[in-house]
Amino acid sequence: MGHHFSLRRFNQILLALLLFFGILYLGQSFIVPIAIGGLFAMLLVPVCRKLEKWRVPRTGAAVLCVLTVVVVLALVIVVLVDQITALANDLPRLDLRLAALLDDIRHFINDTFEVSREEQNAYLQRSIRSSLQLVGIYLRSLFFFAGSILVSFIIVMSYTLLFLLYRRRLKNFIMRVTANYDANAHAIVGKITDVASSYIAGVFLVVLILSIINTAGLAIIGIEHALLFGLMAGILNIIPYIGSLTGSLIPVLFALLTKDSLWTPLVVAIFFLVVQQIESYILTPNITGGKIKLNPMATLMVLLLGSAIWGIAGMIVFVPYLGIAKVVFDNINRLKPLGYVLGKDGDGEG
Known part of the structure; x- marks a missing residue:
């Protein structure tokens, strides 16, 4: 009987997980804005509380918080677009450098491994074609992402505003639902909201600090478009591991293309390694807390x-x-x- 029960229980859990992730997948367009709105609301709850303590009415406080986020994000986007345009104007120059660099690499391969130019060309064209297809797919999804982001952004901000306005009602709802299961539901819900909001605020603060450090560092090293790469590496840090790696690889590649010596890309790589260590061992543990x-x-x-x-x-x-x-x-x-x-x-x- 025990064995039968555990198997049944296992099946129930499996089915629940399948349903949960299935709903997440199928309801993507509906759930994603709510999920992001929820994160923003958690980020803004402490600020809202502060404003309400200063006698600002609840609606006013919520609207003020959301407007601040909209303005900050709009500024970041304006700066990024401006920087990307500047980089795009630089592309023809980079193209020449890339051709020269490829030529050098070809000579080196030819001399070292005695692979003929034709074979190299064929291989290079194959790999360039496949990587261009990848880039194309990524760019397309990025543009699609950017287009849908604008619509989603308005929806997300609306959700954020509503979550902030109705946060007490939502909290009470959760407490009423969970009160049957656990006597100290009140404490748990309070703790979760506090930890979640300080965690999300911490993540954003880390992004801000990293963006400043990266930009300053790259500017000192002498990389052009330091602001763009610094901001990008900072923002990408929201995605753990993968984001920080991508964020640091882009400036290293850019330095390889634009600088004559190999020292500069090497310095950039070392700089990002150091920043990574600072982020993992000092910033994140102290800011997003050991919570x-x-x-x-x-x-x-x-x-x-x-x-x-x-x-x-x-x-x-x-x-x-x-x-x-x-x-x-x-x-x-x-x-x-x-x-x-x-x-x-x-x-x-x-």
């Missing part, structure tokens, strides 16, 4: 899962929500093992 410590395995798995279900949006949104889920797991006795498996060493050991 949510997800281990690399859990983070990477949820990144890939997010990417499979929602694409780029999933890669950004799934990690913070896993962090929030971990807080829930850590505070409910029956789910503590799950929290432990997601955590880092020394976390939840006591």
Whole structure:
């Protein structure tokens, strides 16, 4: 009987997971804006509370917070577009450099491995064609993403505003639903909202600090368009591991193309390695707090899962929500093992 029951239970859990992720996948266009709106609302809750303490009415505080975010994001987008346009004007010059660089590499391969120019050309054209197809696919999805982002942005901000306005009602709803299961639901819900909002605020603060450090560093090293690369590397840091790697590879490649010596790209690579260490060991632990410590395995798995279900949006949104889920797991006795498996060493050991 016990064996039969455990199998039934396993099947139930499996079915629940299948339904959960199936709904996420199928309801993407509806759920993604809500998920991102939720993150923004968590980010703004502490600010809203502050404003309300200063006697600002709840609606006024919520509108003010959302407007601030819209203005900040609009400014970032304007700066990025401006920088990307400047980079686009530089492309013809880069093209010449790339041709010269490829020529040098060809000579080197020819002399070292005695592979004829024709064979090299054939191989190069094959690989360039496949990488261009990849780039094309990425660009297309990026443009599609940008187009839908504008519409989604308005929807997301509307959700953020509504979440801020109705946050007490939502909290009470969760408490009423969970009160039957757990006596200290009140404490858990309070803790989750606090941890989630400080975590999300922390992630954004880290992005801001990294953008400033990256831009300053690249400008000192003497890389053109330092602001663009600095901002990009900072913003991409929202996506753990993969984002920071991409963000640092782009300026290194750019330095390879634009600078004559190999020292500059090397310095850029070392600079990003150092910044990465500062971010992992100093910034993130102190800012997003030791409150949510997800281990690399859990983070990477949820990144890939997010990417499979929602694409780029999933890669950004799934990690913070896993962090929030971990807080829930850590505070409910029956789910503590799950929290432990997601955590880092020394976390939840006591």
